[in-house]
Amino acid sequence: MKAYLSRRYHFSASHRLHTDAYDEAKNAAVFGKCNNPHGHGHNYTVQVTLSGQVDAETGMVCNLADLDGFAQTNVLDYFEHTNLNTLECFRDTVSTTENLSVEIYRIFQGFTAAHLERVHVEETSNNSFDYAGGSMPAAGSI
């Protein structure tokens, strides 16, 4: 039987929404207070959903310890207490949570024990973003 497993992880990071494609006035107009040159930060929540047949021997879609280990090494250790704008993945793109969702989806594609369905990222308790693949940019290009 096919079931869906969702796990939530948390990290805190800073960022600044800014693009070199705009001048200072347009950055301020488009990104508002998110364009503050000194940056600001959020407590992010990442919710990853995986699917698969429930293994008859373990009762699991995938082993949670394996998923947690993967998330710790590849997601949390990478983003925790960083300035997102300094990371390679945001060298050429704005560190919006839309782009962050796509990057985290790309990372979780490396976890092969179950099928990756969706990544849901909450920037604050009032803002959240979902990415379920599709129009997938090449790795490293986002």
Add this chain to the structure above:
Amino acid sequence: MIFLTRKAEFSSAHFYWNDSWSAEENERVFGRCANRNGHGHNYTLEVTVSGNVDPTTGFVVDLKELKDILEREVVSVYDHRHLNLEVPEFRTAIPTTENIAIAIWQRLDDKIPNAKLHRVRVYEMPDLFADYYGER
């Protein structure tokens, strides 16, 4: 078509153990969850049903009736129980969150009048949950 979701809560003990494996294998795969003395969680159940809004009542289902069904079929059986030892379906199936979601689906399927069971979501804790949509 409207989707309606009702929550319920239950608190239960469980452990993970596959009788066909050695103790070492169980501990390797299931870690702390293999402690045979059990441990427990406050589970949150979300049951989503779909259906058309009755033009007279404005309801998809009668919420009180749905609440009573969840109480009778699930909460009264699972709450303050040891799932492995006291709930029949977990004498054979390991009471993982995935299997609990499937078992609750099977308990509720065809028991909700005028609506179709759409999804069973079981939170073992706020950061871990499983969904089952009745898929084989």
